[in-house]
Amino acid sequence: MNFKMVFNVIGRICQTAGVLLLVPAVTAIIYSETTQLFALLITAVASFVLGTLLTIICKTKNHIIYAKEGFAIVAAAWIVTSVIGAIPFVISGEIPSFVDAFFETVSGFTTTGASILTNVEAMSKSMLLWRSFTHWVGGMGVLVFVMAILPNISDRSMHIMRAEMPGPVVGKLVPKAKDTAKILYLIYIALTLVQIVLLWAGDMDLYDSLIHSFGTAGTGGFGIKADGCASYSPYSQWVITIFMLIFGVNFNLYYLILIRKFKAVFKNTELRWYLVIVLISTGIITANILSISGSFSKALRDAAFQVSSIITTTGYSTTNFDLWPSLSKGVLFILMFSGACAGSTCGGLKVTRTVTLVKSVGREFKRMLHPRSVSAVVSDGKSMSETEVGSVNVYLTIYMLCIMVIFLLVSFEPLGLETNLTATVSCFNNVGPGLAGVGPAGSYAAYSDFSTFVLSIAMLLGRLEIFPLLIAFFPATWAKRKKAAN
Amino acid sequence: MKIVVMGCGKIGNTVISSLVSEGHDVVAVDSNSAAIDEIRDIYDIICICGNGADYDTLLEAGIDKTDIFVAITGSDELNMLSCVIAEKMGAKHTVARIRNPEYNDKNLPYVKQYLGLSLHINPELLVASELFNILKLPSAVNIETFSRRNFEMVEFILKENSNLDGVSLMDLRKKYKSNFLIGLVVRNDEVFVPDGNFVLKNGDRIGIIATPHEIHKFFKTMGAIQKQAKNVMILGASTTAFYLAKMLLSSGSNVTIVDKDEARCSLAAQRLPGAVVINGDGASQEVLLEEGLLTSDALVTLTGIDEENILVSFFAMSQKVPKVIAKINSNELISMAEKLGIDSVISPKRIVSDVITRYARALQNSVGSNVETLYKFMDGKIEALEFNVSNEFKAQQIPLKEMKLKSNVLIGGIIRKRKVFIPTGDDVICAGDRVVVISEGQKMKDLSDILK
Missing domain, CATH: 3.40.50.720 (NAD(P)-binding Rossmann-like Domain)
Structure with a gap:
């Protein structure tokens, strides 16, 4: 284990976190929120100094990192940034309990959008902006951000990118990981800017459109109103719906569009399935809620918004879908698992894994009918290797195991099966709202410190796709060479 | 530059490693998925599993925007075929490994032109000529030649009881009065570009730069054997x-x-x-x-x-x-x-990767003073390069002692109209010269890179 290199990168992460904290600090100056400004600045300076010290102490010539270091760096970086990000909430006194502040920040960086706040509208503007800004940073990944802006971390920074980017395979756009990170961020920034302008042009002011664009881009879902997005105009709701879907698509496809390889985009298996799932779910729910919504246009708008919000694991809402019929709630619950495309900012299992699983089940059936048949799972016109299919199956297993363990731990709370189960699934898949007690109108405030902490870890596990965090807690990862007995 | 390397065997691996450290955008292609997976874990490049002579694979590798296509699989025929297709699809330069002696006869230039190859590489021939050079001067460990063999850098090891032990380079020059320069010293896995105060020790591996004639004279005075191996x-x-x-x-x-x-x-x-x-x-x-x-x-x-x-x-x-x-x-x-x-x-793969690296560097610098020869020592920590001085070079006619050179750069020799001399502080560089430069820790693409 190259400890020096790991801590060196962590140092850089602390520095970056310090700089990022200046964004809400500027907001605090604009809205003259002095307590918040003080809290943000002191955290920013402290983490920058700490980061600088770390990079100086842990300077090393050995820049080689292996997969193990990549996992450790990613896991440590996410925990460290979440801790740093939680401090301003505690210092400013807006969320006095550290566990709650940690939950809120983790929920931000992992783009979950689950909140322990019972009255969002009482929060200061700068803190709400910081909360939403963490979505934006966490969406594409903290380390990918660091890779894009800082000089080369290591020749093998691919290991970091692979551990942080969601999805079974990380496809590079251009040969160098650093350039790939840059392109991804440029696409991300461009799309976010377009959304900000479109929302600003509607009935939102600049502050609201910033908050909602950050939340949509990272597929996070922190809002600033108690009723979610319900009070905004249908235009704003449609803009958010469409952009949620856009940010749920694999970003590599946007690059393919930029370099004019349209054919590859249309042929993309995952994109097709994703759109089909969205259309079917919207259709079912529209029909199901038609009688309670009054008009068809409202039913369609609510259905489309909620479906996009849940499948992309954003978690915004325009209506309290907890009051919907069971069928609609069931559809939404299933969508929580599937998630959107790999290589986007979403959480969940990802459509590509779902498709692979469905296809490999189909193949298994075929094999039972024709025991001697040989067939491959085909995706994007290419057959997948057995290892790829196998690793998706293993992922599903560990995914279900994690949900079970977390659900069991959370079940100590006397909040009812529906609340606990949907809270677990929703946090683990980085969605945000669940049903019943944690529905769009509720909050996670009812949970004890222990459960809050467990759910924080669940969000991190879900965002980093389980393995990096688990491997970081595996003792062998941190093993040092044993000194000779004498 | 964008470079596609087809073939990720022993040689391909080294070539990729060298090109990546030069900062090129590399795409690796191999039909063996195990080999490609290994490469993917080590280098920051795009890896494609497929046949390099296949249109779709080349398209996926982005061949139309590629500057150099390097085909170094074990099969000459596959290399030649894929180079032809790559060239037709828009690769600017193509390099093929052709090692079968039957292809490497006097008809090769014709075949090369017909196939549109920019460069062919015959690792076996390159290795053989390097071996032959060493066998001509058996006291040397390694010989690198510059300017079509008019100028050499000869590495040898100071064995026990060497009469150079404890001698500083300044004294050495006074003592031998011959026209040579010590360009590099390797001691305990570390490598130096020495200055006049450097003191030699037994066990050092040193590289002398001089004309072949001077080197023979030097070995003679040293008492080292120097006859060609019979x-x-x-x-x-x-x-x-x-x-x-x-x-x-x-x-x-x-x-x-x-x-x-x-x-x-x-x-x-x-x-x-x-x-x-x-x-x-x-x-x-x-x-x-x-x-x-x-x-x-x-x-x-x-x-x-x-x-x-x-x-x-x-x-x-x-x-x-x-x-x-x-x-x-x-x-x-x-x-x-x-x-x-x-x-x-x-090491055959090192020799091949030096050739390809040099070729890429020369292409990158098509206007300035081109790299003619490039050798890497100690995993590329030290490089010896030969430049062809163009008119673009700014510091012409300035005596070397007044030139603001980077530290760790040594001008080892100047070749003017087939005459070779070891430069002193009063010498100047003119257009049309060939200049041999030893540099540590830098990747020179142009002669101007020696200036601060």
Whole structure:
């Protein structure tokens, strides 16, 4: 284990976190929120100094990192940034309990959008902006951000990118990981800017459109109103719906569009399935809620918004879908698992894994009918290797195991099966709202410190796709060479 | 520059590593998914599993925007075919590895032109000529040539009781009065570009830059043997052995080739009528002694197995064979073999990757003073380069002592109208000169890179 290199990168992460904290600090100056400004600045300076010290102490010539270091760096970086990000909430006194502040920040960086706040509208503007800004940073990944802006971390920074980017395979756009990170961020920034302008042009002011664009881009879902997005105009709701879907698509496809390889985009298996799932779910729910919504246009708008919000694991809402019929709630619950495309900012299992699983089940059936048949799972016109299919199956297993363990731990709370189960699934898949007690109108405030902490870890596990965090807690990862007995 | 490398074997791996460290955008293509997976874990590049002669694979590799397409698979025909397709699809330059002696005859320039190849690489021939250079001057460990052999950098090791121990470079120059320069010193795995105050020690590996004539004079005064090896024994009847034997035979040496494979032996015998070909196990000491190892001036081990080459070399050294050269492919084994005392080690993949790196650097710099020759030492920590000075070079006619050179840069020689001289502070660089530069820790693309 190259400890020096790991801590060196962590140092850089602390520095970056310090700089990022200046964004809400500027907001605090604009809205003259002095307590918040003080809290943000002191955290920013402290983490920058700490980061600088770390990079100086842990300077090393050995820049080689292996997969193990990549996992450790990613896991440590996410925990460290979440801790740093939680401090301003505690210092400013807006969320006095550290566990709650940690939950809120983790929920931000992992783009979950689950909140322990019972009255969002009482929060200061700068803190709400910081909360939403963490979505934006966490969406594409903290380390990918660091890779894009800082000089080369290591020749093998691919290991970091692979551990942080969601999805079974990380496809590079251009040969160098650093350039790939840059392109991804440029696409991300461009799309976010377009959304900000479109929302600003509607009935939102600049502050609201910033908050909602950050939340949509990272597929996070922190809002600033108690009723979610319900009070905004249908235009704003449609803009958010469409952009949620856009940010749920694999970003590599946007690059393919930029370099004019349209054919590859249309042929993309995952994109097709994703759109089909969205259309079917919207259709079912529209029909199901038609009688309670009054008009068809409202039913369609609510259905489309909620479906996009849940499948992309954003978690915004325009209506309290907890009051919907069971069928609609069931559809939404299933969508929580599937998630959107790999290589986007979403959480969940990802459509590509779902498709692979469905296809490999189909193949298994075929094999039972024709025991001697040989067939491959085909995706994007290419057959997948057995290892790829196998690793998706293993992922599903560990995914279900994690949900079970977390659900069991959370079940100590006397909040009812529906609340606990949907809270677990929703946090683990980085969605945000669940049903019943944690529905769009509720909050996670009812949970004890222990459960809050467990759910924080669940969000991190879900965002980093389980393995990096688990491997970081595996003792062998941190093993040092044993000194000779004498 | 964007470079597509097809073939990720031993040589491909080294080429990719060198190109990546040069900062190029590299795409690797190989049909072996295990090889490609290994590469993907090590280097920051795009990896594509597929056949390099296949249109779709090349399209996926982005061949239309590629500057150099390098085909270095084991198959000459595949290399040539894929280069032709790549060139037609828009690759600006194509490089193919062509190693079959049947293709490497006088018709090659015609074939090359017809196929549109920019460069062909024959690793075996390159290795053989480097071996031949060393055998001409057996006291050297390694010889790199500049300016079409008019100028050389010869590396040798200061053995115990060397009369250079404790001598500073300033005194050395006064003592020998010959026209040479010490361009690099390797000591305990560290490498220096020395200045006048540097004091030599036994065990140092030093590189002298001078004309071949001066180097002979220097070795003579040193009392080191310097005659060309007369009786050479070669282990392994490989293609490299064939090229080397041909060169040695035509320069009048006696060659004995030992190989345990009968078919290869008879092929060698047919191709090399002047050589003695022995069909026997080269790893057997009995065979080697019987075939006259003790009377040989040199032993070259060229089997495909690194370990066998190393062990047989040690045996030959224990039998006091004056010159032993081992071909070793694995990087780890090279440094170990050097530490254990085999003084001459030849690495084919390093030679090939130097050639491709030089080619890429020269292409990158099509306007300024071009890189003509490039050698890397100690994993590329030190480079020796030869530049062709163009009119663009700004510091012309300025005496070297007034030139603001970067630290760790040494001007090793200036070649003007086929006359070579070791520069002093009063010399100047003019357009049309060739300049040999030794640099540490920098990647020079243009002669102007030596200036601050």
